Amino acid sequence: MAEPCACGGKTMLVFPCSGAADVGELADRAARLLSKETCVKISCLAGVGGNISGFIASANGADLVIAIDGCPVGCAKKTLETHGVKKFKHLKVTDCGFEKGKTPVTERNITKVFKHAKELI
Amino acid sequence: MKKKIQILGMGCPKCNKLYAAAEAAAKELGIEYEMEKINDINKITDMGVMMTPALAINDEVKFAAKIPSIEDLKKIISEAK
Numbered sequence: 101m102a103e104p105c106a107c108g109g110k111t112m113l114v115f116p117c118s119g120a121a122d123v124g125e126l127a128d129r130a131a132r133l134l135s136k137e138t139c140v141k142i143s144c145l146a147g148v149g150g151n152i153s154g155f156i157a158s159a160n161g162a163d164l165v166i167a168i169d170g171c172p173v174g175c176a177k178k179t180l181e182t183h184g185v186k187k188f189k190h191l192k193v194t195d196c197g198f199e200k201g202k203t204p205v206t207e208r209n210i211t212k213v214f215k216h217a218k219e220l221i
Numbered sequence: 222m223k224k225k226i227q228i229l230g231m232g233c234p235k236c237n238k239l240y241a242a243a244e245a246a247a248k249e250l251g252i253e254y255e256m257e258k259i260n261d262i263n264k265i266t267d268m269g270v271m272m273t274p275a276l277a278i279n280d281e282v283k284f285a286a287k288i289p290s291i292e293d294l295k296k297i298i299s300e301a302k
Contacts, residue, residue: 102264110287111272147269153282161272161286 112140112164112221115148115176115188117122122203123170123193129205130213133166136219138216140166159185166191166220168213171200180184189220224301227280229265230273231238239274239288245279246294254298 114133135142147155165188167176196216230236247254275285280300
């Protein structure tokens, strides 16, 4: 029997900012849910920022990359751009109706961000 | 300096195709090289690679999820440190 391989199918990655603020946590939790519920795989923005070649090569090789930022500072977007990842879709949690510092990280709010991210697939 | 050309993948046809193409490119360049297959999924993910096949030279990942032409591979291999 052939070994399972990651080569088949469309490759899609999501990079959440995973920032310290409540909206950063929402970005992270929504990305994890996206990775669990869809074919999009969560990847490490810190790996890109840390200049780990495999993470950068994977982002550049993916068919679809989604960056989820908690707030308009846009760390995920800027990190990808700084490391030469040019093609990606961008979602800001604050564009989903949430306010930084005033957003409880609840299942309902995670699901709301998840639904916005899912629309980008 | 001998270049270590590493093919990351779990052994599917695409991974094997990349291995053959990379070796052909290295031969055409006439450089000193060694080929290495990395098919341990833990090692692949430890290198940050989320999709295979991927190619690394001396542990530096150059690309993932594609099979470039021989000419492009020659360029990637010759430019790698």
